[in-house]
Amino acid sequence: MAQLTYREAVAAGIAQEMERDETVAFIGEDVARAGGVFKATVGLFDKFGPKRVIDTPISEQAILGAAMGAAMTGMRPIAEIMFSDFLAVCWDFVANEMSKSRYMSDGQLKCPLVVRTGNGGGSRFGAQHSQSIENWAMAIPGIKVVAPSTPADVKGLLAASVRDEDPVIFFEHKSLYAIKGEVPEGEHVDTLGTAKVVRPGKDATIVALALMVPRAVQAADKLMTDHGIDVEVVDIRTLVPLDMKTISNSVIKTGRLFTVEENPRLCGWGAEIVSIVVDELFWDLDGPAVRITTPHIPLPAADNLEDITIPSVDRIYSKILEVLR
Amino acid sequence: MAKKKTLKNNDIDEKKRLELYNSQYLIRVAEQRAYDLFLENLVKGTSHLSLGQEAIAAGFATAMQENDKSFCTYRGHAHTLARGASVVGVLGELMQRDCGLMRGKGGSMHLTDTSKGVMGSYAIIGAHLPMAVGSAWRAQYMGHDDVATVFFGDGTTNIGAFHEALNYAVVYKLPVIFVCENNNYMEYTPIESITAVKNPAADRASAYGLDSIIIDGNDADEVYRTAQVAYSKARSGDGPSLIECKTYRQSGHSRADPGAYRPDGELDHWKKNNDPITRYRSRLIEFGVKQKTIDGIEASVKKLVDEATEEAKNSPVPPEEILTTNVYANGGWAWRN
Ligand SMILES: Cc1ncc(C[n+]2csc(CCOP(=O)(O)OP(=O)(O)O)c2C)c(N)n1
Numbered sequence: 217m218a219q220l221t222y223r224e225a226v227a228a229g230i231a232q233e234m235e236r237d238e239t240v241a242f243i244g245e246d247v248a249r250a251g252g253v254f255k256a257t258v259g260l261f262d263k264f265g266p267k268r269v270i271d272t273p274i275s276e277q278a279i280l281g282a283a284m285g286a287a288m289t290g291m292r293p294i295a296e297i298m299f300s301d302f303l304a305v306c307w308d309f310v311a312n313e314m315s316k317s318r319y320m321s322d323g324q325l326k327c328p329l330v331v332r333t334g335n336g337g338g339s340r341f342g343a344q345h346s347q348s349i350e351n352w353a354m355a356i357p358g359i360k361v362v363a364p365s366t367p368a369d370v371k372g373l374l375a376a377s378v379r380d381e382d383p384v385i386f387f388e389h390k391s392l393y394a395i396k397g398e399v400p401e402g403e404h405v406d407t408l409g410t411a412k413v414v415r416p417g418k419d420a421t422i423v424a425l426a427l428m429v430p431r432a433v434q435a436a437d438k439l440m441t442d443h444g445i446d447v448e449v450v451d452i453r454t455l456v457p458l459d460m461k462t463i464s465n466s467v468i469k470t471g472r473l474f475t476v477e478e479n480p481r482l483c484g485w486g487a488e489i490v491s492i493v494v495d496e497l498f499w500d501l502d503g504p505a506v507r508i509t510t511p512h513i514p515l516p517a518a519d520n521l522e523d524i525t526i527p528s529v530d531r532i533y534s535k536i537l538e539v540l541r
Numbered sequence: 542m543a544k545k546k547t548l549k550n551n552d553i554d555e556k557k558r559l560e561l562y563n564s565q566y567l568i569r570v571a572e573q574r575a576y577d578l579f580l581e582n583l584v585k586g587t588s589h590l591s592l593g594q595e596a597i598a599a600g601f602a603t604a605m606q607e608n609d610k611s612f613c614t615y616r617g618h619a620h621t622l623a624r625g626a627s628v629v630g631v632l633g634e635l636m637q638r639d640c641g642l643m644r645g646k647g648g649s650m651h652l653t654d655t656s657k658g659v660m661g662s663y664a665i666i667g668a669h670l671p672m673a674v675g676s677a678w679r680a681q682y683m684g685h686d687d688v689a690t691v692f693f694g695d696g697t698t699n700i701g702a703f704h705e706a707l708n709y710a711v712v713y714k715l716p717v718i719f720v721c722e723n724n725n726y727m728e729y730t731p732i733e734s735i736t737a738v739k740n741p742a743a744d745r746a747s748a749y750g751l752d753s754i755i756i757d758g759n760d761a762d763e764v765y766r767t768a769q770v771a772y773s774k775a776r777s778g779d780g781p782s783l784i785e786c787k788t789y790r791q792s793g794h795s796r797a798d799p800g801a802y803r804p805d806g807e808l809d810h811w812k813k814n815n816d817p818i819t820r821y822r823s824r825l826i827e828f829g830v831k832q833k834t835i836d837g838i839e840a841s842v843k844k845l846v847d848e849a850t851e852e853a854k855n856s857p858v859p860p861e862e863i864l865t866t867n868v869y870a871n872g873g874w875a876w877r878n
């Protein structure tokens with residue numbers, strides 16, 4: 217095991233795949249010589265050179281379109297969209313093109329590519345550089361949606377995304393880039409569509425994603441220490457495909473479901489999970505399923521305001537306590 | 542054919558010329574048939590015909606090599622047929638039958654036949670330009686010798702993706718050819734009334750360091766020659782070209798459009814004086830091609846389209862079980878376990 221930061225795991229994952237497969241190349245704004253605005257791709261340019269690690273113009277449509285055209289004709293490109301908010305500028309390629317070309321052509325066209333993007337709040341960047349938009353992506357049939365919470369998952373799920381035959385939107389959380397964690401040495405490839413129980417428990421289930429995972433775990437630890445409430449935390453890891461088996465098994469065991477979501481309230485991913493659970497496991501529930509989310513507002517820039525907007529350890533702790541009491 | 546030195550246009554041999562005529566005529570008859578089938582309510586949904594614009598599709602496709610890639614718009618029947626896609630597959634798709642190129646899952650606006658290098662037809666204006674750039678990137682990256690050609694309308698030059706794609710292609714010197722079919726109209730609006738420059742594509746070329754190329758898009762020979770130059774430039778690593786082809790759409794924008802916005806006499810003028818098929822037929826005769834040869838081509842094209850029509854009419858509709866296939870690469874649609 218090696219200790220890597222989340223951002224180092226990004227570069228390690230890309231490097232692993234580029235070494236393995238000549239058809240993998242990486243494009244984006246400031247990603248090559250500068251190593252990315254989040255320094256998540258440092259070293260790749262030196263290692264692989266300008267043919268395979270490419271600085272592009274500020275042309276988000278061209279970036280995703282080029283990745284698509286290359287993918288449909290034999291490459292496995294990785295494209296970076298610097299901030300996930302900017303995906304709105306080229307959303308056509310996600311919502312209408314890469315997600316639909318296989319279906320519309322009845323399988324003639326393929327699109328094995330990865331769109332990596334910096335997602336989520338906590339950096340005081342304000343409403344246009346802080347959003348959690350994984351639920352936008354989840355709403356589109358034909359793509360896969362990944363959002364890791366640990367360095368090991370970054371590397372393993374990124375490798376799995378590159379090897380996947382479908383287009384993958386890979387959400388990296390900006391507030392996690394600095395965290396450190398164990399990453400297996402040597403080749404590490406994980407499996408898309410698998411959630412993970414990251415903290416076992418018996419009294420309630422929290423389903424969380426990305427930055428919300430460590431916060432949920434902390435809240436769970438505190439609930440145990442303070443009140444002896446034993447909460448299980450499930451890290452979803454990939455929204456599509458969705459590992460309902462792992463989530464359902466946990467809910468069957470605990471009888472209670474909480475979702476902790478950074479996306480704004482309406483149509484957040486938790487709404488889908490709650491609806492599935494209500495549909496299929498209603499009689500296993502011992503009480504209401506509760507969603508803890510960012511309120512339905514644009515994100516503010518001021519630190520005190522942003523801190524009360526995104527679900528915090530305290531908010532998760534208090535809400536669960538209030539509901540379970 | 543003995544080359545008559547007295548005639549200009551003598552660099553294209555008879556075989557090629559007959560190929561060019563055959564291709565244009567096939568598109569004409571198939572598009573006319575698509576229109577007739579629409580009137581019979583056998584073509585459902587929408588469709589956008591290339592009647593009057595046949596020379597562009599024929600000229601480029603004839604200049605392509607087999608592994609070249611075409612990226613088309615919703616007005617893509619012509620380009621799909623010109624690359625040799627089956628007429629049954631095209632008409633069948635328009636008629637939403639199981640024999641369609643995409644078994645009815647794409648429809649008229651999304652014709653795709655990757656076996657012929659037709660990498661799809663796209664209905665969100667501008668999106669396929671960057672895709673063609675990506676295909677060209679792959680060719681350059683992997684050392685392949687194919688060139689990507691992307692066809693689009695005059696109206697498309699006003700969307701951002703056009704400009705992003707051109708800049709990107711020039712920066713990396715990619716083997717891609719941008720073909721603007723300027724048919725004077727962006728849907729129902731005359732293009733000059735909504736564009737800052739007179740020639741929507743060519744006048745923008747200099748912004749990307751490209752030559753301004755304007756050609757008569759209703760002259761298949763001129764299209765073919767221009768295409769040849771562009772392909773050899775792209776194949777020798779000298780980067781992209783942007784070509785504006787002046788043409789005119791003789792049908793409505795889409796099937797529901799009677800074209801009421803056209804000034805009186807405009808359509809008649811183009812049909813009478815500048816129809817690509819009529820012009821090419823006269824040129825063949827001028828070159829000494831026998832009427833019998835031309836009649837033979839026309840008869841065999843008509844027969845092909847008639848037979849394809851019958852076959853498509855007799856083809857079943859797609860089976861319901863394909864509804865959920867090919868959403869994901871594993872062949873299915875599952876988004877959860
Ligand atoms: C992004 C987008 N905006 C608008 C439309 C609706 N639309 C379809 S065709 C068209 C006109 C395009 O004109 P042009 O590029 O000249 O192509 P032509 O139809 O003449 O071949 C418009 C506006 C669309 N499909 N996509």
Ligand SMILES: [Mg+2]
Nearest residue numbers: 694695726727
């Ligand atoms: Mg037009």
